[in-house]
Amino acid sequence: MAHELPPLPYDKAALEPHIDATTMEIHHGRHHKAYVDNLNKAIAGTPLENKSLEALIGDLASVPDNIRGPVRNNGGGHWNHSFFWKLMAPKAGGAPTGKLADDIKAAFGSFADFQAKFEAAGLGRFGSGWAWLVSNGGKLEIVSTANQDNPLMGKAIAGCEGKPLLGVDVWEHAYYLKYQNKRADYLKAWWNVVNWAEVAKNY
C-alpha cells in the first residue's frame, strides 16, 4: 500500500491572516506531496513497502544503507507534515487547559515561559528543521531537530527522543512568502492557529 498525501483538514485559506493561503497550498500540495512521492519511490519493490510510516521512521537502523537517507528525509517529511496540519486550526490559539496546561506550568514555570522557550528552540535551529514539545518518559521537554528528523527516530539519529505533542516547521518554505526572513514573527503569529485540543489528544 503506497503512502498517500492526506488532505488538509481545513481550507488552505482558513489560517489567514497568520498563515497565508499561497503558503499553505505550496507547502501541502508541493512540499508535502514531494516527500510522499519520494518516500514511495525509495521503498518501491522492497519489503519496506509493507511497513507503516511510524514503523519505518522508528527503526531507521533496519533500513538498508542505500535508501536510509531518502527514507529518513522523506519518511520524516511525510510524518512531520501529516502531524503539523492537524496541530493547526482556524479560530484556534489561546492556551491549553486541563492536565496539559498544569504540566506545562510545572515543567516550564508558566505558559508564557513555555512559549518563550519554544520560540527560542525554533529560532535557534540554524537552517531548516523543527521545534517540538515532547513527552519523554513522562516528562515534558522542548527539543529541536534538523531537516525532517523527528524525535520518534530516537536520540542516535535525531539527537533527541520522546513522543511529539506539538511541533512547528521552521523551514523557510513554511513562512517565507509572508514573513520573509522574520522567523521570529512567524513563530509569534503561529500561536494564533495552534489547536490545543489536538495537542491534548497527543498527550
Ligand code: MN
Ligand atoms: Mn514543511
